[in-house]
Amino acid sequence: MVRLLIALMVLAGLSLAEEVLRLGAAVSFTGKYAKEGELLRRGYELWKEKVNSMGGIKVGNKRYRVEIVYYDDQSDPKTTAKLVEKLIVEDGIKFILGPYGSAQVFAAAGIVEKHGALMVQGGGASSKIYKQGYRHIFGVFNTAPDYGRNLIDLAVTLKPEPRTVAIIYEKDIFSEDAARGALERAKEKGLKVVLFEGYPKGAQDLSSLMIKIRAKKPDVVIGAGHFRDSVLVVKQLKQFKINPKFVGLTVGPPVPAFVKALGEDAEYVFGPVQWSKAFSYKDPLFGDTRGYVEAYRKKYGEDPEYHSAGGTAAAMALQIAIERAGTLDVEKVRQELLNMKVETFYGVIGFDETGKIVTKPMAVVQIQNGKPVTVYPFREAEPVYPKPAWK
Amino acid sequence: MDTVLQLLVESLFLGTFYAFMSLGFSLTWGVLNIINLAYGSYIILGAYLAYTLHIYLGLDPVLSLPLSFTGGFLLGLFFQRFLMNRVMNLEPFMVLILTFGLDIFIANALNLIFRADIRSIDVPYAERSHLLGPLIITEVKALVFVLSLILTALVYLLLHRTWTGRAIRAVALDREGARTVGVSPEKIFLITSGIGTGIALASGNLYGVLQGFTPFDGGMLTVKAFLVSIVGGLGRVESAVAGGLFLGVLEVFTGFYLGEGWKFFASLIVMFLFLILRPRGLLGGKYYGET
Numbered sequence: 001m002v003r004l005l006i007a008l009m010v011l012a013g014l015s016l017a018e019e020v021l022r023l024g025a026a027v028s029f030t031g032k033y034a035k036e037g038e039l040l041r042r043g044y045e046l047w048k049e050k051v052n053s054m055g056g057i058k059v060g061n062k063r064y065r066v067e068i069v070y071y072d073d074q075s076d077p078k079t080t081a082k083l084v085e086k087l088i089v090e091d092g093i094k095f096i097l098g099p100y101g102s103a104q105v106f107a108a109a110g111i112v113e114k115h116g117a118l119m120v121q122g123g124g125a126s127s128k129i130y131k132q133g134y135r136h137i138f139g140v141f142n143t144a145p146d147y148g149r150n151l152i153d154l155a156v157t158l159k160p161e162p163r164t165v166a167i168i169y170e171k172d173i174f175s176e177d178a179a180r181g182a183l184e185r186a187k188e189k190g191l192k193v194v195l196f197e198g199y200p201k202g203a204q205d206l207s208s209l210m211i212k213i214r215a216k217k218p219d220v221v222i223g224a225g226h227f228r229d230s231v232l233v234v235k236q237l238k239q240f241k242i243n244p245k246f247v248g249l250t251v252g253p254p255v256p257a258f259v260k261a262l263g264e265d266a267e268y269v270f271g272p273v274q275w276s277k278a279f280s281y282k283d284p285l286f287g288d289t290r291g292y293v294e295a296y297r298k299k300y301g302e303d304p305e306y307h308s309a310g311g312t313a314a315a316m317a318l319q320i321a322i323e324r325a326g327t328l329d330v331e332k333v334r335q336e337l338l339n340m341k342v343e344t345f346y347g348v349i350g351f352d353e354t355g356k357i358v359t360k361p362m363a364v365v366q367i368q369n370g371k372p373v374t375v376y377p378f379r380e381a382e383p384v385y386p387k388p389a390w391k
Numbered sequence: 392m393d394t395v396l397q398l399l400v401e402s403l404f405l406g407t408f409y410a411f412m413s414l415g416f417s418l419t420w421g422v423l424n425i426i427n428l429a430y431g432s433y434i435i436l437g438a439y440l441a442y443t444l445h446i447y448l449g450l451d452p453v454l455s456l457p458l459s460f461t462g463g464f465l466l467g468l469f470f471q472r473f474l475m476n477r478v479m480n481l482e483p484f485m486v487l488i489l490t491f492g493l494d495i496f497i498a499n500a501l502n503l504i505f506r507a508d509i510r511s512i513d514v515p516y517a518e519r520s521h522l523l524g525p526l527i528i529t530e531v532k533a534l535v536f537v538l539s540l541i542l543t544a545l546v547y548l549l550l551h552r553t554w555t556g557r558a559i560r561a562v563a564l565d566r567e568g569a570r571t572v573g574v575s576p577e578k579i580f581l582i583t584s585g586i587g588t589g590i591a592l593a594s595g596n597l598y599g600v601l602q603g604f605t606p607f608d609g610g611m612l613t614v615k616a617f618l619v620s621i622v623g624g625l626g627r628v629e630s631a632v633a634g635g636l637f638l639g640v641l642e643v644f645t646g647f648y649l650g651e652g653w654k655f656f657a658s659l660i661v662m663f664l665f666l667i668l669r670p671r672g673l674l675g676g677k678y679y680g681e682t
Binding site: 171197198199200202203204205206207208209211212214215228232235238239240241265390 | 393394397398401509511517518519520522527529601602603604605643646647650651652
């Protein structure tokens, strides 16, 4: 059993008389999520340093210096559950920062709820987490339906206005949720949905769907699936000479591998992302989004991605709730999280009664010259629309 | 109308590929009386071979077709000589178990080497297509269609115009009879197994061009080859063509009108119906030897 106690007390130059508030996190440092886990940890660490440099968390009249106890969940949800239990039961920690990955978050959530602790997480985007009736789980990642919604939200702002949309999706929970999000929003916005159809998991030939799309000539094509599906959809759209004005894919475009896999054909494809450094919001700790990006760059030598930003945002939401509650009582802190509506570098953070964030849009990126650039809701560059025909 | 025409073209292209793909399966079944459950994995093996040659040598999968066939031929000889010969004369059940084990072995070996990620052979013409009136013809599908047609014709000629082909059919018809006229069934078994496996690996090249694949796709392909053989009837190249086209039409039309998810299900239903109502298939005939 390899359990790495990664970070212990970082003794910043603070007086020893100060009290310490310990938070716990089981994050993947090894296994398939090792990279994302490390990015998440960086987000937590950046927040911790910032808070401690400002004198710590203020609870009532006392100030607490923050410490975070990390364990490595090895990217395995079962291990996450065990480690979170250890954090709560053995280490006596009441406030948990979330792990990375929907399955890990889901596993942790059950344990946190059972022991009446509180978790704020920026690592899981599955809607399932919020459908269990849990009261002590909060998350700052937009859930699956938002992946579809924000693509439609962007599409309808573009001129000439699109009128018809075709939505195709892989039949798994995440993709179907995303597709339904797009479907509902398209109907709300008065778009005509000419095709809404799923295909089996792992399908490698979408010819029959392509023939349908080709016959309907939609202005907008939304594809909800996993990375491979996104690549396949682009290839087959091109193969069938289908040239919609707008191609949006729920997963893929923000990842460098997408451009690598498709080369020039990746150009002008749209895709949603949880957060982008092009956001522009005020922030109580870092001044604004730009301040956050600079602080991150200074500490780690590279620009933050949404994994790190989600971590920082989750920790910050917890901090603000504790400070507003003026106590370390879990129920009161929970109440403050429910009441919260605060602008941060990450966007406006506010939760519905199930604990999921409802106050922030996702960003939408478009591939331009081989790079994803943010075009919604803030514009790093003007979106290219209508999309030129395939080369 | 345009749509139906388009679907018919798609069916024809896909069906011809299925016909060629299933020839090896139907041949080994008809001549050696072996139902090779590892057949689909042979095809996937061919796809990975073409993939590897494409990645490391830049060899177009069409150019590596002869290599795949030769590799498959040798592999077929090897399997026949060292594995199948040992169990062929025992209960038929033993052959099933052996090929089933072989299927699992190949799939997992591929998984060890290539991992479970979906691979595809990205030829430069992969996304090219041409408009033909209201129709759209994708280049890879047309290419696979033409190649399948040529190769199927070659197998036909081999079986009907060469001494070896006639010997294969003779053995299929009557092993002992063939022996009395100087044909060694053992030798013919070897050759047939080689040709069958060669066809499987060669069709793997084409499969890899058509769509992405993973090490575990073999099972489904075996079922398809099985279905083609059942529907067409075992025993002739023409039967495989009939079965292949039937499966092509079935898949394309159910995929379009009922949804992608129904394709496989519909194939299985049809297979059951054939087994119950017309077990000798559309064209009848049981042996490659019957004319």
